[in-house]
Amino acid sequence: MWSDLRALGEGAPVPTRHNVSISIGPPVLVFGGSGGGRMTSVAALLAARGYPSLALAYFKAPGLPQTLHNIPLEYFAKALRVLRAQPGVDPDHVLVVGESRGGEAALLLSAYFPRLVNGVIAGVPSSVVNSAAGPDTGRPAWTLGGRPLPAVSPSEFGRPTRPKRQGRSSRWSASVGRSCSPAVSRI
Numbered sequence: 001m002w003s004d005l006r007a008l009g010e011g012a013p014v015p016t017r018h019n020v021s022i023s024i025g026p027p028v029l030v031f032g033g034s035g036g037g038r039m040t041s042v043a044a045l046l047a048a049r050g051y052p053s054l055a056l057a058y059f060k061a062p063g064l065p066q067t068l069h070n071i072p073l074e075y076f077a078k079a080l081r082v083l084r085a086q087p088g089v090d091p092d093h094v095l096v097v098g099e100s101r102g103g104e105a106a107l108l109l110s111a112y113f114p115r116l117v118n119g120v121i122a123g124v125p126s127s128v129v130n131s132a133a134g135p136d137t138g139r140p141a142w143t144l145g146g147r148p149l150p151a152v153s154p155s156e157f158g159r160p161t162r163p164k165r166q167g168r169s170s171r172w173s174a175s176v177g178r179s180c181s182p183a184v185s186r187i
Helices: 040-048 073-084 101-112 182-186
Strands: 016-018 028-031 053-055 095-099 119-123 142-144
Touching (some): 028 101, 040 053, 053 073, 073 101, 095 101, 101 119
Parallel strands (some): 028 053, 095 119
Antiparallel strands (some): 016 053
């Protein structure tokens, strides 16, 4: 039913696509978080409910980086273009679903590629762009146009502080760095 999804490029793994016999909902690009790989179970569940879905891995899968470091947002944009071009898909109502770091990516996609993303479902995303994790901590997680996106490093978050108790209530606060990406603040 769908055309060959190898259009993502030479060496890129073919995403897992889930077709539906009767489409009642918008098409959905699904990707996970810091665990990497594909969220095929979520895509299959959406497809079973009438939402044509494409499960996309962006790291920790054959042919892809093994860490969440220097992942080009254009990779997701290319997958969105392929999804939008599939027969029976409404290209004017395409959603992205991301969980955790994938939620961060979903928000970034909607900010940087608003003509490709018509809606976002971001499960436990961050309110800032974070740097890479694990062995690449402090290095950029995401790139756009070959350049790293500005990100908040773990050391910029500060430590929670307890202000002086005022009356019967007290509030906790934390200092947050100033290098939040402007894209997330526009969403």
